Amino acid sequence: MTDHPTIVVGIKQVPDDDEVSIDPDTGRLDRSSAPAVLNRPDRNALEAALGIRDEVGGRVVAMTMGPPPAAEVLEVAVAMGCDDGVLVSDVAFGGSDTWPTSLTLARTVEYLDGDIVVCGEETTDSSTGQVPPGIAAHLGWAQLTYVEELEPLPETGQLAARRDVEGGYERVIADLPVVVAVAFGENHPRPAGLHRKIYAETEFEPVTLDADDLGIDENTVGLAASPTQVGGMDTIEGVERERVTVGTVDELIDELAGTEVLP
Amino acid sequence: MTDVNSEEYEDVWVFVEEHDGEVMGVSWELLEEAKSLAEETGEDLVALVIGHDVHDVAERAVSRGADRVLVADDEVFEPYRADPYGEQFRAMVEARKPSIVLIGGTHTGRDFAGRVAVPSHAGLTADCTEIDVDDDGVLQARRPAFGGNVLATIICEEHRPQMATIRPGVFESAPAEPDREGQIEHVDVVVDEADTLTEVLERNTNETVDITEADRIVAAGGGVDGDLAPIRRLADALDAEVAASRRAVDEGWIEGSRQVGQTGKTVRPELYVAVGISGAVQHLEGMNDSDVVVAINNDPNAPIFEHADYGIVGDLFEVCPALAEALEETDTPEVTP
Numbered sequence: 056m057t058d059h060p061t062i063v064v065g066i067k068q069v070p071d072d073d074e075v076s077i078d079p080d081t082g083r084l085d086r087s088s089a090p091a092v093l094n095r096p097d098r099n100a101l102e103a104a105l106g107i108r109d110e111v112g113g114r115v116v117a118m119t120m121g122p123p124p125a126a127e128v129l130e131v132a133v134a135m136g137c138d139d140g141v142l143v144s145d146v147a148f149g150g151s152d153t154w155p156t157s158l159t160l161a162r163t164v165e166y167l168d169g170d171i172v173v174c175g176e177e178t179t180d181s182s183t184g185q186v187p188p189g190i191a192a193h194l195g196w197a198q199l200t201y202v203e204e205l206e207p208l209p210e211t212g213q214l215a216a217r218r219d220v221e222g223g224y225e226r227v228i229a230d231l232p233v234v235v236a237v238a239f240g241e242n243h244p245r246p247a248g249l250h251r252k253i254y255a256e257t258e259f260e261p262v263t264l265d266a267d268d269l270g271i272d273e274n275t276v277g278l279a280a281s282p283t284q285v286g287g288m289d290t291i292e293g294v295e296r297e298r299v300t301v302g303t304v305d306e307l308i309d310e311l312a313g314t315e316v317l318p
Numbered sequence: 319m320t321d322v323n324s325e326e327y328e329d330v331w332v333f334v335e336e337h338d339g340e341v342m343g344v345s346w347e348l349l350e351e352a353k354s355l356a357e358e359t360g361e362d363l364v365a366l367v368i369g370h371d372v373h374d375v376a377e378r379a380v381s382r383g384a385d386r387v388l389v390a391d392d393e394v395f396e397p398y399r400a401d402p403y404g405e406q407f408r409a410m411v412e413a414r415k416p417s418i419v420l421i422g423g424t425h426t427g428r429d430f431a432g433r434v435a436v437p438s439h440a441g442l443t444a445d446c447t448e449i450d451v452d453d454d455g456v457l458q459a460r461r462p463a464f465g466g467n468v469l470a471t472i473i474c475e476e477h478r479p480q481m482a483t484i485r486p487g488v489f490e491s492a493p494a495e496p497d498r499e500g501q502i503e504h505v506d507v508v509v510d511e512a513d514t515l516t517e518v519l520e521r522n523t524n525e526t527v528d529i530t531e532a533d534r535i536v537a538a539g540g541g542v543d544g545d546l547a548p549i550r551r552l553a554d555a556l557d558a559e560v561a562a563s564r565r566a567v568d569e570g571w572i573e574g575s576r577q578v579g580q581t582g583k584t585v586r587p588e589l590y591v592a593v594g595i596s597g598a599v600q601h602l603e604g605m606n607d608s609d610v611v612v613a614i615n616n617d618p619n620a621p622i623f624e625h626a627d628y629g630i631v632g633d634l635f636e637v638c639p640a641l642a643e644a645l646e647e648t649d650t651p652e653v654t655p
Contacts, residue, residue, distance in 0.1 A: 154436065157432070183444035185428070185431070192436035224522055227516050228519060282441030282442070282477035288463070302630075318556060
């Protein structure tokens with residue numbers, strides 16, 4: 056590991072999924088009233104990145120991609136302890152799917168001369184989980200996803216991780232540079248410090264980068280350059296349920312006995 | 319902007335995920351679902367097996383419906399790592415040009431799929447729950463969006479292959495037909511241990527239960543307030559696995575691998591008992607395929623009752639033990655000589 060690694064944290068502003076409501080007439084989700092917040096799993100990413108800095112030093116830079124108001128989440132990151140924040144913003148990026156998004160973020164990591172990239176497991180608005188591996192693929196770096204615990208190994212310039220896998224876990228060592236996606240909820244994000252909070256709200260100004268700054272050909276990003284497109288949206292018909300309310304446990308067992316689902 | 323000639327791409331590929339010879343159930347689910355895609359497009363159903371000493375896995379893929387199996391067999395692939403898997407898979411995709419590539423939406427599948435799609439400039443759709451092809455052979459990859467009550471159809475018209483990861487547990491598994499015949503082909507291995515970026519020190523998969531395989535589930539929500547004893551007792555009486563809502567996982571009452579819902583797992587048990595779960599759409603998305611849903615909640619207005627077959631309004635700390643006790647009594651005692 057370099058003596059003072061640059062740790063870049065990818066974060067995103069999303070609609071608060073606790074606040075989305077269902078329109079009673081159409082059955083569709085109403086997200087217009089939902090406030091924009093920091094993607095919840097990104098707090099675990101920020102904590103993991105700051106934890107690496109606690110152990111080996113270096114600096115932590117938060118990056119986010121989106122329209123200018125998305126810079127709000129950088130304030131949260133700086134208040135938690137990030138050294139700096141970068142807004143990646145350009146109309147050319149509009150409509151990007153995960154391919155150009157991870158390209159843009161990979162170029163940002165190169166611009167920032169990053170050694171380690173830390174992301175959340177997925178975003179709560181699109182939930183693909185594809186961007187962290189996408190960044191690693193664009194950069195040709197190692198990747199560690201679904202990470203539950205991280206341990207920097209400064210002597211060998213590597214990062215060790217415990218990863219969640221189906222039915223258990225595995226322990227993996229990756230060479231730097233590396234992209235890490237932290238499993239949701241696997242650490243306890245630190246609260247914002249008061250002084251950092253005041254600094255973030257009053258003095259902090261994010262650096263803004265556009266496609267030109269990153270040396271990105273505008274034809275390689277945005278909606279037109281995205282391999283996947285949304286072909287349509289359908290409301291999911293709710294599953295028809297019996298909706299029988301029973302008064303006693305015995306009645307419930309009687310009902311279930313008829314369905315043959317009891318052991 | 320692309321000059322991809324989709325005519326050059328054919329066949330439906332299914333990735334067969336194996337770890338140490340053990341095949342993940344989702345692989346057979348994908349083979350079954352992909353059979354109809356291959357029939358519609360008139361193409362071959364091709365299984366991909368990557369691992370070490372996996373000839374047996376390849377034969378099983380044939381018995382489960384693959385017309386052909388491509389096998390990359392080398393020590394470098396065991397245990398799984400994203401970089402050698404991704405590179406091998408990418409090389410096979412670029413050399414053989416499949417039209418459609420389906421990968422299980424497991425942690426492994428979601429880990430390496432991007433390492434194929436990015437360098438191949440393929441379209442990759444995440445966590446699909448329905449797949450189909452239109453008359454032009456364009457994959458219609460459907461996935462729940464916006465918290466689960468909208469189904470978005472994602473298409474990829476100008477890039478190939480059309481890749482998708484598919485949620486485990488949403489399709490029926492392909493039955494094994496031992497007499498089925500198919501062609502097994504070993505392919506060149508293009509990766510070398512010296513080029514790998516990671517090293518697996520230890521892999522332990524006997525620790526946690528896979529709730530996606532459970533026939534019966536008792537799930538705990540915020541209402542249990544940190545006390546899982548009534549949930550565990552009821553689960554024992556029902557011979558069920560314990561699962562949880564996001565709230566119960568967030569609070570640290572239960573491990574994340576047992577979370578059901580949008581940020582957790584999709585389950586399709588015969589019986590799903592939701593205890594102290596209000597019924598947010600994100601949770602419903604993960605349990606809607608259950609055959610029979612029972613809700614236990616002290617709030618008569620909880621949305622979960624709208625999505626349950628049978629509901630009891632009551633204190634879970636009274637209802638669960640009473641239900642467990644009643645079930646224990648109705649158990650036929652096993653007679654051992």
